[in-house]
Amino acid sequence: xxxxxxxxxxxxxxxxxxxxxxxxxxxxxxxxxxxxxxxxxxxxxxxxxxxxxxxxxxxxxxxxxxxxxxxxxxxxxxxxxxxxxxxxxxxxxxxxxxxxxxxxxxxxxxxxxxxxxxxxxxxxxxxxxxxxxxxxxxxxxxxxxxxxxxxxxxxxxxxxxxxxxxxxxxxxxxxxxxxxxxxxxxxxxxxxxxxxxxxxxxxxxxxxxxxxxxxxxxxxxxxxxxxxxxxxxxxxxxxxxxxxx
Numbered sequence: 658x659x660x661x662x663x664x665x666x667x668x669x670x671x672x673x674x675x676x677x678x679x680x681x682x683x684x685x686x687x688x689x690x691x692x693x694x695x696x697x698x699x700x701x702x703x704x705x706x707x708x709x710x711x712x713x714x715x716x717x718x719x720x721x722x723x724x725x726x727x728x729x730x731x732x733x734x735x736x737x738x739x740x741x742x743x744x745x746x747x748x749x750x751x752x753x754x755x756x757x758x759x760x761x762x763x764x765x766x767x768x769x770x771x772x773x774x775x776x777x778x779x780x781x782x783x784x785x786x787x788x789x790x791x792x793x794x795x796x797x798x799x800x801x802x803x804x805x806x807x808x809x810x811x812x813x814x815x816x817x818x819x820x821x822x823x824x825x826x827x828x829x830x831x832x833x834x835x836x837x838x839x840x841x842x843x844x845x846x847x848x849x850x851x852x853x854x855x856x857x858x859x860x861x862x863x864x865x866x867x868x869x870x871x872x873x874x875x876x877x878x879x880x881x882x883x884x885x886x887x888x889x890x891x892x893x894x895x896x897x898x899x900x901x902x
Contacts, residue, residue: 659693659694659695659851660849661692661693661695661850661851661852661853662846662852663848663852663853663854663855664689664693664695664853665686665689665696665853665855666855667699669682670686670696670699670700670703671703673686673687674700674703674704674707675707679808679810680806680807680808681806681808681810681877682810682833682877684782684785684812685812685833685853685875687779687780687781688779688780688781688782688835688837688875689835689851689853691779691780691781692850692851693851693853767783767786769789769802769814769873771792771800771816771873774871776837776838776873782804782875785804785805785806788804788805788806789802789803789804789814790802790803790804790805792816796824797821797822797823797824798817798818798820798821799815799816799817799818799821799823800815800816800818801815802814802816804875809879810877810878811877811878811879812875812876812877813875813876813878814837814873814875814876815834815873815874815875815876816871816872816873816874817839817841817864817866817871817872817874818866818871819866819867819868819871820866820867820868820869821865821866821871822863822864823863823864823865824863824884825861825863825884825885826861826862826863826884826885827858827860827883827885828857828858828860828878828883829858829880829881829883830857830858830878830879830881831855831856831857831878831879831880832855832857832876832877832878833853833854833855833856833876833878834848834852834853834856834864834874834876835852835853835854835874835875835876836848836849836850836851836852836854836872836873836874837850837873837874837875838872838873839866839871839872840866840870840872841864841866841874842864842865842866842867843862843863843864843865844862844863861885
């Protein structure tokens with residue numbers, strides 16, 4: 658039984674299933690689905706419902722329904738393409754794995770190496786492993802590796818060493834944090850692998866790890882953090898600059 662307690666919104670899964678999410682958000686959802694059987698099943702159900710709606714639009718009843726509810730029929734070319742997709746078997750071949758850069762172990766191209774620790778790279782990010790930057794240190798025993806996936810949002814791997822903390826902050830936009838390994842906590846609870854945590858300007862927290870427990874996360878920001886206490890507040894005037902880096 659899954660211990661995941663935090664999930665994407667159902668509306669987000671709907672947009673993911675229909676292909677309407679931006680690439681960075683799609684990576685976050687795809688990675689969460691690798692961990693979460695509940696959301697995998699829900700996403701499959703949504704895709705089935707969407708496919709059934711498309712097929713239903715081709716039935717005589719739909720074609721002769723009132724003009725307010727009628728869905729325009731698919732073109733012959735699109736119907737042919739859909740039929741080919743649904744009736745063609747996947748090729749029975751092994752996936753090709755390429756070697757990565759310095760951020761990915763040459764011996765284990767599907768793993769992240771951080772000191773003496775090895776973490777499996779989520780499948781959704783394996784095709785982007787050449788876009789994973791080097792690790793850099795942050796205050797509070799934290800490390801960051803940026804993932805360049807294009808677009809205005811900023812994706813990062815964040816590693817929190819044991820007994821570490823990110824300074825108290827709120828959010829100028831939306832922050833999504835997906836726990837990949839280990840755990841961290843704040844005043845709202847403890848977050849474990851697969852948890853998909855959404856924070857906005859309404860949230861203020863101090864993410865921490867306990868003694869003897871580290872944590873690796875994948876994060877997505879659409880605006881800089883805003884620090885609310887201590888010396889970290891001195892960074893706020895430069896937050897836009899740091900966000901663009």
